[in-house]
Amino acid sequence: MPQTSPNTQKQELTTSNNGLNVRPFIKGKSHFFCQTGNLTQGTSQCFGVVSPTEFRTTASLNIGSGLTKNIYAICSGRILIQPQSGSSTKVNLILKPFKQPINELPIKYFIYRGLNKSDFFTSASEPLIHGSETTGTEFVKHLWKEFNKFYQNEDSSEPTPDFYAKLIGFPTTTYVQDANSLIDEIYFKKTEYTDSTQTVEDPETSYELPIVPRGLCIGTAIGEIGMDIVLDDGDYYLENDPNPFKFDLEFARADANILNVNPAGNTYTDYQKKLIKETATRFIDPAAFYGLHANGAGEIYLNDDTTPTTDVDDIFSNVVNLFSTGNNTYLYIQGNRQRSYNFYGNYTYDATTIENLKIWDDPASVSTVDCGETNEWPVQVHSNGTELSIQLLTDKHEGAGAYVRIGDLNDNTPHENNFLRGENLVQTDTDGTIDENYTKPLSFSIPKTTGATPQKISTLIQLIYEGKRIVVQEYIDPLISPAPDPVYHKLKDIDDVFGLVNAKSIFKTDDTMVLPTVTDNIMQLINIPNSTDRSEIAVVKTKRTEDIVQTVDIQTYVNRITYETLLDNIKREANGFLPFSCGNIDQDCSGVNHYNVEQNNFFQGSLPYFLKTQIFTHRAETITSLSLHLIDGGNPTKKILGLSKDENEQLINLIDTHSLNNSILFLKNVQVDERLILSSYENIEYKYYSIGVVSEDFSGDLVLYFPTNMISIFTTDGLIYHSKSYSDFLPEIGDSNELLLNISLVELDLIS
Structure with missing residues (x-):
């Protein structure tokens, strides 16, 4: 008989229950990316489904009229700066984490969209790094300090060379980057040389991407600042990948990114459209990312503060609630073969029923939905109630199982350290009232504020589920x-x-x-x-x-x-x-x-x-x-x-x-x-x-x-x-x- 446990997701590790069924807090530690105050978000700027054919991955914030806001490094990491498409005054910045802000949620990139170009580079035809060790933003001061230190240590009587923008990977007239290049290709270059002595570096690889600490002011923004958070799927690529969407420089340079299965001038196959929709699960709403810090253990630094806030209500009011999606719960269900639930059509009730997932926030209002099918995106979004429950289709085979990667199973859902299998997952009909095609209810507690009128805090639930076997020919x-x-x-x-x-x-x-x-x-x-x-x-x-x-x-x-x-x-x-x-x-x-x-x-x-x-x-x-x-x-x-x-x-x-x-x-x-x-x-x-x-x-x-x-x-x-x-x-x-x-x-x- 499987061992069961009450809700222990939000407890500290202890030796109770012989060390079983106790999981630690998720302990996030991040800086909020934008200086707070006078920030708003309109409906069209939100992360999430726009239509059956469009999904916006960029969450943008409006900056009050006439204001300039400091922009901060969310965590320590390496920075790549790219021009913003359609703008001569804006740049986008990619931060690849050196130290993950949430260990349970590996991030591949944070993509900042819409920083002021003048903070970084001069306006010359072959731009230089702006400022000096004592002038400019903290980021350019940091760059100049490292640059000067390097040449001061060189045993040479030659003067310090000009600090060109291309030396930190920014494309210029003499350093041209292919917009179809993958972002990883820039981050993981192999240094090449134009001479046999390996002293003259090829211009295509003669750059170094700077590393910055968490909380460093990396630039400023006016009007609007956008953020994409890309989840890490590994450091590899597939040649001839049929997915039309690529994590390339064209994506990195956009003022905002929208996944579109029917873009103008392109005709995708049904399979390609499904792959584009799968890509939505590789992103997370910044509201949910910061919401995962709101558990009493997470730390968020604001502005130039050196002491973080850990208070749940403060994190909600000062950060999460800046987003119109601040009450949303996002449910990502990964099914067989690392695809979304029912990607292969194996989670079907019968030949005529298209609904394949029961979901509710109130036991009196159970909805049976078509999860991840033709007109849907494989990201379920809910904004009501302080609990969320689901039942998934199963064939009850011996190996059926589920694992809650991120999420807080409540006291009504027996589990084994967030694993569910056997009698904790499948159900048996003993009196003709239970539909054995579905699992037992999996119920999740949703984080909320502690005031007199508690509000839901945006969060992510990640579930890995393999409940029906696939047959192949x-x-x-x-x-x-x-x-x-x-x-x-x-x-x-x-x-x-x-x-x-x-x-x-x-x-x-x-x-x-x-x-x-x-x-x-x-x-x-x-x-x-x-x-x-x-x-x-x-x-x-x-x-x-x-x-x-x-x-x-x-x-x-x-x-x-x-x-x-x-x-x-x-x-x-x-x-x-x-x-x-x-x-x-x-x-x-x-x-x-x-x-x-x-x-x-x-x-x-x-x-x-x-x-x-x-x-x-x-x-x-x-x-x-x-x-x-x-x-x-x-x-x-x-x-x-x-x-x-x-x-x-x-x-x-x-x-x-x-x-x-x-x-x-x-x-x-x-x-x-x-x-x-x-x-x-x-x-x-x-x-x-x-x-x-x-x-x-x-x-x-x-x-x-x-x-x-x-x-x-x-x-x-x-x-x-x-x-x-x-x-x-x-x-x-x-x-x-x-x-x-x-x-x-x-x-x-x-x-x-």
Whole structure:
């Protein structure tokens, strides 16, 4: 029976309930981006749905007539300044967080729209940085101080050069940026040189983006200031991405951004329109962002104050209520395959009913709505009541589950550390009065002020939900005659995990021994097996790592691809007879790994995980199998899939050939019965799969593709899956005692 808990989202961590079912406050720490006083917002300036075809992601504030307002850095981060389209006097500024203001809500960019250009640059044809160390805004003083310090430290008799705007990444007549370039391409440049001595930098990369502290006055604005807050989905991109919307410089330069599925002069397919609508979930209303600070633990700094306000009513009246959307609750429901609820049409009641979500703020007024369908955006908005309840469609399959990433489940909703599964999620009809097609009600408390007449405070609820399994059909070549009978598969838990197949790292390298890693920051649910028949439910990110393994002749190498899950949270079994499960939160992020030809520094997992090898025979082939372990004997809470790079390229060729999108690896059990376990000559039990990709085709329908040449995958523990080529040249790896000999005492101290 699942353990349950009352509402504990808003408690401090304690040792009560044996440390179970207690979650800490969300502790935001931010600066309000605009100097307060005489700020208003009109209806047309609000974040949210404009029409069935338009969604405004920019929240703008009017600045009182004749006033100039200081604009502040919300958090510490790196700044990129861009011209504002259609204006010669305004610029936009992108702040990429160096330290996240809310750890539970990773932000990719804050985009300020409409700062005064004259605060930053001179009006010369080749503009210079405005001001000096002692004149101008705090930002330009900061720039000049760092610039002068750099050249004062140089061992040169040459005078300090002019401080051109292009040196901080601003486009000019001599430094031209392509408006179609992704913002990430500017942030994650690779320095290039025009000479062999690497002393003369190519003008295209000869800039450095400045880092600023939280609260620094970065400029001023008059008339109107706009703000977009973009959620972080990872540092990668997809070539030939069918989504017409891009996070590029054209988007960054607009005076305001509106997602539009029917823009003038463009005809998008229905699938492209759905992808544009999906993009709405990558933004958050600034009112809700600041509202998440209003819980008694969040800190917001105002104007030039050095002491933050933590008072709920102050945060509401001085910040959140400046926005006309200050009472809105935004509900983001992520369904299967990291898409919005019912993106694939699998959350349907029956063939004739289009409504698929029950939602209410009053038990007497339950509404059944069409969530995320043709004329809707996948963001539910509500402004009434101090509670919000929903019921979602489910097929009650064994792995059905939900996780509240952000939100405050109330006392009437039993849960397990914000995970919902089993009897806490699905319901059973015992007297003919319950509709088992729906989950139990999930009820959320909405934050409110503490006065005599409490007001709702804008907030965000993020729910990850996988309540109905998806059925996909294997691709049938239309040239085959007669056409074979269609073959269908229900996607298993492992078939909804490992994406990033054709993702490209934004980190540029040209050294074959410097290989990128890529992380997908969009969370998803996964089940981790333990020592019983019951699985533990976890929420994870995924990471793809490239590495190199030496072959037996030492002169050649095998390039490999490793996919792994990164744990964010887990509901562990409270059973004293089970080995404990690792609850370590993975902190890995995107980047590059450097490999040395003199040694085999291949992927071995990071502490506290390690791999073991053992040999078994499969159909006269010798397989070096891998298993995943913890150094202190517990249950690993990670899944891994390994391929050679050549095998991964076969899957990428499928994606390119058929113009596929959102491809995720699929494991087809070669045995008819998924539960069947094989036993080798050496009495090693294992499972045997064929790997393919489940993808969205050009119409957005899911189809399963397999490469022409079968790629076989093996697992002995249900945690690490790999091909023969992936493990062939690995050295023998024994138990943890051998591994511990290579771990420094410092690392052991950290583990303990």
